[in-house]
Amino acid sequence: MQPPVLVGPLVLLLGVARALDPALEEGWRDWKSFHAKEYPEEVEAFRRAVWEKNRRRIEHHNLEESLGKHSYRLEMNHFGDLTDEEFNQQLNRFLADNLKQHDGKSALFQQWAARETAREVDWRAKGYVTPVKNQGHCGSCWAFSATGALEGLVFKKTGKLVSLSEQNLMDCSRKLGNSGCHGGYITRAFQYVRDNGGINSELSYPYLERDEFNCHYNPQDKAANCTSLMVIQQGNETALEQAVAMVGPVSVAVDASSFHFHFYKSGVFTNSQCSHRVNHAMLAVGYGTSQENGKNTAYWLLKNSWSEQWGEKGYIRLVKGVDNHCGVANQASYPTW
Ligand SMILES: *[C@@H]1O[C@H](CO)[C@@H](O)[C@H](O)[C@H]1NC(C)=O
Ligand SMILES: *[C@@H]1O[C@H](CO)[C@@H](O)[C@H](O)[C@H]1NC(C)=O
Numbered sequence: 001m002q003p004p005v006l007v008g009p010l011v012l013l014l015g016v017a018r019a020l021d022p023a024l025e026e027g028w029r030d031w032k033s034f035h036a037k038e039y040p041e042e043v044e045a046f047r048r049a050v051w052e053k054n055r056r057r058i059e060h061h062n063l064e065e066s067l068g069k070h071s072y073r074l075e076m077n078h079f080g081d082l083t084d085e086e087f088n089q090q091l092n093r094f095l096a097d098n099l100k101q102h103d104g105k106s107a108l109f110q111q112w113a114a115r116e117t118a119r120e121v122d123w124r125a126k127g128y129v130t131p132v133k134n135q136g137h138c139g140s141c142w143a144f145s146a147t148g149a150l151e152g153l154v155f156k157k158t159g160k161l162v163s164l165s166e167q168n169l170m171d172c173s174r175k176l177g178n179s180g181c182h183g184g185y186i187t188r189a190f191q192y193v194r195d196n197g198g199i200n201s202e203l204s205y206p207y208l209e210r211d212e213f214n215c216h217y218n219p220q221d222k223a224a225n226c227t228s229l230m231v232i233q234q235g236n237e238t239a240l241e242q243a244v245a246m247v248g249p250v251s252v253a254v255d256a257s258s259f260h261f262h263f264y265k266s267g268v269f270t271n272s273q274c275s276h277r278v279n280h281a282m283l284a285v286g287y288g289t290s291q292e293n294g295k296n297t298a299y300w301l302l303k304n305s306w307s308e309q310w311g312e313k314g315y316i317r318l319v320k321g322v323d324n325h326c327g328v329a330n331q332a333s334y335p336t337w
Contacts, residue, residue, distance in 0.1 A: 072267030093139025093183030132314030
């Protein structure tokens with residue numbers, strides 16, 4: 001085996017290829033200032049080259065979209081200076097749990113085969129969903145997905161919408177196998193809240209966007225309970241639909257590793273490269289059908305934690321009922337109390 005080689009920015013720059021385009025000077029400066037980006041001189045050329053490459057790919061996709069080849073558009077965003085590899089390393093850190101092998105205290109969601117579900121569901125309109133958050137440069141998607149489902153549960157139980165603490169989950173669930181910014185399991189976040197007997201609010205235990213190794217949970221600031229967790233039959237979108245329709249927001253995970261997902265702006269997302277190997281946790285808050293060009297397309301409405309700048313004000317519509325697209329029903333679960 002070769003010893004690992006340290007790769008400097010110059011070598012990386014060669015990997016991105018192409019000389020910088022002088023016509024993009026102003027666009028680059030505007031983008032940097034809009035997103036408050038600053039770079040040391042020795043890495044700026046590399047970041048600019050990455051940004052230019054992303055920009056070209058986005059333009060190319062949108063041109064194809066305008067010709068009717070795609071059902072969604074892309075847009076440059078605050079991730080524009082990251083390569084696909086960097087993005088997936090830093091942000092997509094969901095770990096898929098073995099849902100069949102729990103500690104005996106989780107249960108399979110029981111289907112109501114006879115019951116009809118609503119044609120459209122949007123829990124935001126009913127007050128179950130907090131504003132879109134931002135995980136920043138930290139692989140804590142699993143914690144955001146879990147707080148989202150717990151926030152829905154609190155609202156259902158109490159009629160109060162309270163933002164819950166991701167940092168609480170990150171700092172305090174390490175013993176269960178979660179690793180803060182370096183990834184974690186949604187189900188084990190619920191297990192932590194259950195075993196701990198509660199979780200703190202965002203206000204009393206704010207998000208730091210970094211790994212902390214001490215747990216600061218304060219029982220006096222308890223803002224939610226979890227007595228058990230339910231898992232959805234793996235890969236079954238019908239069961240997921242029933243759970244979303246009857247329970248409320250449900251935690252899910254998807255394969256979010258494609259460039260297209262990183263720069264998604266609007267429309268119904270579908271991508272032939274999307275696999276069933278899920279790596280990013282999100283929150284299913286509803287589903288519906290979009291009518292475009294005389295065509296009906298069913299979609300899942302998923303809340304992300306990449307700020308409101310990404311997607312449709314922080315949400316994505318993902319094609320629904322087509323081969324469990326991006327593995328959306330592979331790791332679905334929700335808490336109860
Ligand atoms: C959690 O459950 C306990 C016991 O059922 C209850 O007394 C308490 O009020 C609940 N906490 C919250 C935050 O709802
Ligand atoms: C999927 O879930 C539905 C509804 O809950 C159920 O009727 C169906 O049998 C499940 N499919 C499989 C393959 O188990």
